[in-house]
Amino acid sequence: MVYNIEIYTDGAAVAVFVPKWGRHTWFSxxxxxxxxxxxxxxxxxxxxIALEEALEKFREPRSNxxxxxxIYSDSKYAVECMSNWVYKWVRNGWTNAAGNEVANRDLIEExxxxxDRLRAEGDVKYVWIPREKNQLADGYCNDILDEQ
Known part of the structure; x- marks a missing residue:
């Protein structure tokens, strides 16, 4: 059985799960x-957050x-980090093209x-979307920022 998960992320550290049926849930x-x-x-x-919650969803169904x-993001930086750059940085000992240590290495390594853990259970892909296509996650971000 294939378990499809779509997750929209945004920069107030928000991940929104959008199921095919039912209500979406969000985490921050x-x-x-x-x-x-x-x-x-x-x-x-x-x-x-998105990866942690996807792994948690894997544990829920009993059918493995x-x-x-x-994972959709309106951050080209985040998508490129996870899709391309991380592999180069690991090969280069976590130094960037300028020879400096990679910024945000702690989070990118995590x-x-x-x-890696999620890929052991299936596939994961990162897709950049324009900000106007990320309204759901952006709305939750705005709510969080308003509360702060």
Whole structure:
């Protein structure tokens, strides 16, 4: 059995699960004050949340499904980190093209580890979408920011 999961993420560290049937659910995490929160750290944290929750969903059904996960983000940085750059950085000892240590390495390594675990159970792909196509996750982000 294939378990398809679509997740939309946004930069207030929000992940929204959109099932084919039923209601969507969302998850968020507050960013620590150190290191200083940035939009890039928030975008990667949202992907971490998405991967954690997808792995949790895998544990729910008793039929051991094959996971087919698509994570949508309006952050080209986050999508490129997870789709392309992480593999180059690992090969290069976590140095970027300029020879400096990769920014946000701690979060990218955590996301990469979760990605590896999820890939052991199925497929995961990261898709960039324009901000106007990410209204659902963006709406939850705005709600969270309004509460703060």
């Amino acid at each position: 995490k507050e960013l620590p004050s150190y290191p200083a929160p940035t939009s890039q750290r928030a975008e990667i944290t949202a992907i971490i 499904p094959y996971l087919d996960v698509t 996301a990469s580890d979760l990605d």
